[in-house]
Amino acid sequence: MPLGRFGSKKQSKNAKRRFEHLMVMAKENPDRIFDLSDCELHEVPNLMFSQCRVLLTESLLLHSNLLKSLKHGGKMSCLTSLRVLDLHNNRIALLPKDIGVLSNLQVFNIENNRITELPDSIGDLKKLQSLLAKDNQLNSLPTTISGMESLRTLDISGTNKVLYLPKTLCKVRTLEVFVLSNPAVMEYPHSMVACEGLEAIQKFICKDTGIEYIPPSHATLKVLDSSATTSSSSKQTAAANLQLYQSSMDQYQRSKDEKMKQQLEIERSIAEQQREQAYLTAKAKHEKAKENAFLKQEQAVFDRSISEQQKKTEIERQEMMKTLTQVEEEASRLVNKLVSMNIGAKQREEMLEGMERERMEQEERFKVTQEDIDKLRKKETLAAMQSVLADNAHYAIAIKKYLGEQYHMTRQAQQTLGADNELIEHELKRQQWNQGVLVDQILHEESLQKEAFIMLKLQHDAVQARLVDQIGQLQGELIRLTQIEAQRNKHRIDQDKQTLSLIRNELTDLLIQLLKEKDHREEMVKSRLVEMEQQREDDQVDFWLVQYQKLLDTKPEVLVQKEHGVDPQIVRLLQRSDAAHHLSAFARHHITMDTITTLDDEKLRSLGVFEIGLRENILREIEELYIQRKKVDLPTSDEEHPPPTAPVEQSTSQDPDVVQPTAPSESQEEENECVVCLDRNSDTIFLPCGHVCACFICSTQLQSCPMCRSDVAQKIKIFRS
Helix, strand or coil, X not given: CCCCCCCCCCCCHHHHHHHHHHHHHHHHCCCCEEECCCCCCCCCCCCHHHHHHHHCCCEEECCCCCCCCCCCCCCHHHHCCCCEEXXXXXXXXXXXXXXXXXXXXXEEECCCCCCCXXXXXHHHCCCCCEEECCCCCCCCCCHHHHHCCCCCEEEECCCCCCCECCHHHHHCCCCCEEEECCHHHCCECCHHHHHHCHHHHHHHHHHHHCCCCCCHHHHHHHHHHHHHHCHHXXXXXXXHHHHHHHHHHHHHHHHHHHHHHHHHHHHHHHHHHHHHHHHHHHHHHHHHHHHHHHHHHHXXXXXXXXXXXXXXXXXXXXXXXXXXXXXXXXXHHHHXXXXXXXXXXXXXXXXXXXXHHHHHXXXXXXXXXXXXXXXXXXXXXXXXXXXHHHHHHHHHHHHHHHHHHHHHHHHHHHHHHHHHHHHHHHHXXXXXXXXXXXXXXXXXXXXXXXXXXXXXXXXXXXXXXXXXXXXXXHHHHHHHHXXXXXXXXXXXXXXXXXXXXXXXXXXXXXXXXXXXXXXXXXXXXXXXHHHHXXXXXXXXXXXXXXXXXXXXXXXXXXXXXHHHCCCHHHHHHHHHCCCHHHHHHHHHCCCCCCCHHHCCHHXXXXXXXXXXHHHHHHHHHHHHHHHHHHHHHCCCXXXXXXXXXXXXXXXXXXXXXCCXXXXXXXXXXXXCECCCCCCCECCEEEECCCCXXXXXXXXXXXXXXXXXXXXXXXXEECCCC
């Protein structure tokens, strides 16, 4: 059986020897009494309770040890055969909660421990006759104590502090001996009753609870009668237990033989280990002898070095003693010198004291003379102060006179300044009026300069001129189409009416687009004028005059084109692409109408056109030009009624490249009269239908076109030259 685990304090040799002897005796000679007392055990040996169940142990003696609990011995249910459990003189603080399973327990000794309370399951010990709990730390008894039907002795004396007894104690009829620790301090029942003994206590509690009191002798007879009736059944149980015991002993003998074999093998292995240990011991002794010899040699070397070191230290000590004697001699000489210096200092102090006394005597002699000198100085000071006061009075009179003259002069100057101020104010008003007139004149001239500059700027703006030219052409075409449509309506000719409406719609869309471009261009010019206005405010006064002069000094674009010899079609292409400022680059590289179709994005970049939008516009115009040339070379059946995507260009005999607007003739102007008043000429275009059939005065009152009855979204007045 394995040994128990121990705490921090080890067993003594005698206790360990006793424990091993008792365990061997329990194995070799099984008995109903299992005694492990006085073994200094800290814990119950493992599986001890199981062994007690096998051996049918009736008495378990664990007293006089160092036990703190019973939890390592196994399950309490293995001790059901116990009749006596002795745990006194230990350090147990808490009993197992399942202590009530010991159904056959009759004597339970837990004296001299550290138990603070008894578990409630202790009331299940029906056969318990003696409960010895002396010298513990109990404060109360459990109410389940009434279940102990056979309890005769209850000892809670000693160090226990039970002040209240449970009322269920009166139900323990068999109780004969009840020992309290200090009856004089009991609170229930009170001390007077407790001091009278068990019978008085039982009667008091029975009276308090309303239960009839029965003496212990009567209850004991009932218990003995019941035990006699159960004796026959216990004999049968004993026979069965004997058979179980015999089988367990056979099994135990077999396990004992196996363990003996294992022990022999262990002894053989121990003998081999002992031989190896002897060899290692001899080897260690030999090595130890070598180490001792080496240590002796080292010790001799160390002793020699110590002796040499001692000699060196002795020599150094002698030299130090010599130096100390020299230092002492020098110190004595220095002390003598200091003593002589002190004597000389005392003599000098005495001489100084004598000189001080002589000085004080001389001061007393000259004291009277000093007082006379002070009196004379006071008289001189008073005379000087009187002269200063006289001078101050004279100065005050002079200052008063000067201030009077100054005040008089100031009054005269103020009167003179008042007259001068009136003249100056009159002159300033006249100058301010002249200045206002000049400013108004300058502003008027500046506004005239600005308007002249704007008009000249618009005249010199090629894009604006192109847009105005195209708008004029579109207006003429719309007037012509309106007249044709009016004549057809007059003669009720429906032929090609749909074609005319399509052409008119396309011209109207193109006119709307050109008007938007014109407005956009005017906005750009206005924004540029705003920037120039800001620059004018920052730089100079005659800004608009200077800008107007610059525009007059610039050469006309026609002269520049003639100087460079550029094809007019290229000029118009660049104007339509908003790239007219790159005309000089095209002229410098001699770009003609034959070579312009070979230009691509990379070549335009090499010409100096770095703006992506301008390059795309130029390439688009070149592509349209190439398509128009192909159409001219290969005419189709649609030439009779081509869609007018742009104003119709008519060439003259003098210059085939110059575009002439298709303005209405005089006969057309006479026929194009207002359909409302039939008096004035039609000068208003209705959008989006594109009809020119009313004058501007009549159009202000119209919300729909008189010809097609469609809603009018916009009205544009035509200015005829």
